[in-house]
Amino acid sequence: MRYVYISVSNIDCLSISNSQTCLAGSRISAFSLPVRLPSISSSQADHHCNASVRASAADRLQAKMDPQAFKSTMSDLNFNTVLAAAARDYQKEMIEQEKARVASSAHEEVDLDDLLNDPELESLHAERIAALKQENEKRQALERKGHGEYRDVREEDFLAEVTGSDKVVCHFYHHEFVRCKIIDKHLKILASKYFDTKFIRVDAENAPFFVTKLAIKTLPCVILFRDGVAFDRLVGFQDLGGVDDFSTGTLGKWLLRKAILVKSSHENESERAEVSRRIRSTTYADSDSD
Secondary structure (H helix, E strand, O other), rough: EEEEEEEEEEEEEOEEEEEEEOOOOOEEEEEEEEEEEEOOEEEEEEEEHHHHHHHHHHHHHHHHHHHHHHHHOOOOOOOHHHHEEEEEEEHHHHHHHHHHHHHHHHHOOOOOHHHOOHHHHHHHHHHHHHHHHHHHHHHHHHHHHOOEEEEEEEHHHHHHHHHHOOOEEEEEEEOOOOOHHHHHHHHHHHHHOOOOEEEEEEEHOOOOOHHHOOOOOOOEEEEEEEOEEEEEEEEEEEHHHOOOOOOOHHHHHHHHOOOOOOOOOHHHHHHHHHHHHHHHHHOOOOOOOO
């Protein structure tokens, strides 16, 4: 037999029996207690120690692999996942309801009687009707003056034609000249497009007085009149690139620069759109991005 002394410090005890001695309810500051141990070999001690460690590890593993504890943990995780999904679905539903409410309020039916009796709407309608009526009357007056078409004018009618409109484009031509026919083709197209300007042509052979008066030396010759006064002219194709196959747009741009043509509102909108498109294209081309 072996004795092992175990030191104990500062403990409260109910009773300690040793050699018929009882210390009940007292506090022992320090003492040494002899413990009698059975005699075992060193290998037996190691075996008992290892068995104790294995038993402790097995207990911890069993506690971790407890089916009930695992099931409880998974249930908690599933419950939290369901709650999160439900919260997301509720938020999405509330957003959709708000969108539907806004859309329905924006498309609420309007009482037609209220619209018909709206003084501001009636005023706008009256102004639009008046503007359309004025535009139609102006167009009819220009049509009576020969606007909207490319016409032949005799020498005796020439002065009345160029003084009867604010803007006049007059082509002095020769019926056998190919370049005069090219000018005719383009002016006919422009005449139907620019209604505010009158487009006429005069046979130079049959108008010797005005050919001399206007000092016309080369054909084709396009003379521009404003308020009955000649202020500019186009002689040959030199200002159009010096080629015969120039486009109608090229001649139109030259006339626009001379302010003899007036752009329509539709043309202004198209031009702004084209400029905006070119700016965007230039910006993207200069960008360093792939």
